Amino acid sequence: MSINFTKAIVGQLQRDIADLESQSLSLKNKQDKAASKIKQVQRDMKLSQSHGDLSGKMSRVSKLNEEIKTAARAQAELAKQLTAKRALLKQHQSG
DSSP: OOHHHHHHHHHHHHHHHHHHHHHHHHHHHHHHHHHHHHHHHHHHHHHOOSHHHHHHHHHHHHHHHHHHHHHHHHHHHHHHHHHHHHHHHHHHHHO
């Protein structure tokens, strides 16, 4: 392969890796925010007076837990993609 073609591939892989890392960080922040909201709702649940209010808060906790699970699955997929892109980058840089 020509040097210019290899440089283009390496550049694209580096941009892809940076993008995936950014997405992963964003998902991590989303998980952290959801966990923080869960703690807040759980504190609020202790103060709840009515059954309806408590039920609503429990639903909110369930929804936030689902958001955390969804983000974790997406992060796992991004980690696989990052591993593959880094392997390709290493291959093109050493080859």
